[in-house]
Amino acid sequence: xxxxxxxxxxxxxxxxxxxxxxxxxxxxxxxxxxxxxxxxxxxxxxxxxxxxxxxxxxxxxxxxxxxxxxxxxxxxxxxxxxxxxxxxxxxxxxxxxxxxxxxxxxxxxxxxxxxxxxxxxxxxxxxxxxxxxxxxxxxxxxxxxxxxxxxxxxxxxxxxxxxxxxxxxxxxxxxxxxxxxxxxx
Amino acid sequence: xxxxxxxxxxxxxxxxxxxxxxxxxxxxxxxxxxxxxxxxxxxxxxxxxxxxxxxxxxxxxxxxxxxxxxxxxxxxxxxxxxxxxxxxxxxxxxxxxxxxxxxxxxxxxxxxxxxxxxxxxxxxxxxxxxxxxxxxxxxxxxxxxxxxxxxxxxxxxxxxxxxxxxxxxxxxxxxxxxxxxxxxxxxxxxxx
Numbered sequence: 001x002x003x004x005x006x007x008x009x010x011x012x013x014x015x016x017x018x019x020x021x022x023x024x025x026x027x028x029x030x031x032x033x034x035x036x037x038x039x040x041x042x043x044x045x046x047x048x049x050x051x052x053x054x055x056x057x058x059x060x061x062x063x064x065x066x067x068x069x070x071x072x073x074x075x076x077x078x079x080x081x082x083x084x085x086x087x088x089x090x091x092x093x094x095x096x097x098x099x100x101x102x103x104x105x106x107x108x109x110x111x112x113x114x115x116x117x118x119x120x121x122x123x124x125x126x127x128x129x130x131x132x133x134x135x136x137x138x139x140x141x142x143x144x145x146x147x148x149x150x151x152x153x154x155x156x157x158x159x160x161x162x163x164x165x166x167x168x169x170x171x172x173x174x175x176x177x178x179x180x181x182x183x184x185x
Numbered sequence: 186x187x188x189x190x191x192x193x194x195x196x197x198x199x200x201x202x203x204x205x206x207x208x209x210x211x212x213x214x215x216x217x218x219x220x221x222x223x224x225x226x227x228x229x230x231x232x233x234x235x236x237x238x239x240x241x242x243x244x245x246x247x248x249x250x251x252x253x254x255x256x257x258x259x260x261x262x263x264x265x266x267x268x269x270x271x272x273x274x275x276x277x278x279x280x281x282x283x284x285x286x287x288x289x290x291x292x293x294x295x296x297x298x299x300x301x302x303x304x305x306x307x308x309x310x311x312x313x314x315x316x317x318x319x320x321x322x323x324x325x326x327x328x329x330x331x332x333x334x335x336x337x338x339x340x341x342x343x344x345x346x347x348x349x350x351x352x353x354x355x356x357x358x359x360x361x362x363x364x365x366x367x368x369x370x371x372x373x374x375x376x377x
Binding site: 024061 | 224257258260373
């Protein structure tokens with residue numbers, strides 16, 4: 001279903017990016033709530049993502065063209081990854097990508113609620129469901145390989161990339177450990 | 186919920202404080218069927234790692250789930266009277282205890298059985314030293330020697346106030362051992 005993949009990519013390409021507030025809930029196999037967190041996200045296509053967890057504690061993920069930064073104040077550390085690692089870090093990374101090779105790694109089918117995205121290679125993520133209300137992404141559901149589900153409910157969705165590019169740049173606060181995991185170093 | 190600011194000076198162990206401590210320990214002794222969610226960090230000289238943690242404990246079983254920021258499962262392990270089992274990256278492991286399995290896999294040796302009590306802010310005064318309490322009689326810090334685990338320093342920097350279902354419970358715990366520090370920030374306690 002190439003057509004479904006193209007339809008999703010056309011929808012994404014119709015926006016320079018998007019911003020939203022998110023509420024994340026992780027459920028176990030018996031649909032018991034395991035964790036809840038809230039924050040905000042910003043995407044600038046292609047390739048730029050800012051994922052700010054605000055509650056219950058702060059965490060920041062920033063992807064720009066050269067790397068992915070994962071900052072944990074709790075750990076007083078920032079880990080830096082190559083971009084290919086990035087896709088595994090967040091389903092939203094896929095939504096920022098316009099690289100056909102990356103999209104080809106996913107089987108996409110359209111359904112009434114939106115789009116079902118299934119990685120062709122087995123991995124930690126079993127599938128993703130992007131739910132649309134008109135032109136707005138109103139939620140994303142992800143199931144991992146152990147059957148646990150994570151729901152991201154998006155609010156205040158604005159279908160445009162933020163103007164300030166500094167949002168996608170990470171300045172390392174002093175006193176923070178740097179854990180550089182990039183292969184080329 | 187707001188955490189109690191820790192009483193900065195370590196109150197010396199006055200009789201009243203010991204009594205408050207005994208009362209709190211008594212409540213904690215009955216609080217043995219709970220679920221805690223938050224973040225767990227493993228900090229060693231070589232590396233620092235953290236993940237989200239869901240820790241479920243009852244008299245019969247301890248169940249620990251580590252997930253990443255996205256909620257993807259990193260490790261799931263449980264221990265009951267028959268032994269321990271663990272699943273990581275789709276591989277299943279069996280073992281004597283949770284502590285052995287996690288040490289075998291991650292190299293981190295942590296006394297998970299003792300942690301079941303430490304997490305709630307409970308320690309038996311007779312088995313610990315360098316004890317300090319805050320003004321409510323809650324444990325602020327102590328050292329405990331565990332056979333085969335060595336000397337551990339446990340510190341609490343904040344408690345959630347007691348509610349009618351739960352005693353006052355820690356919001357942040359640091360466990361220090363010569364080459365490993367564990368940091369736990371508990372965002373939510375639930376009694377089961």
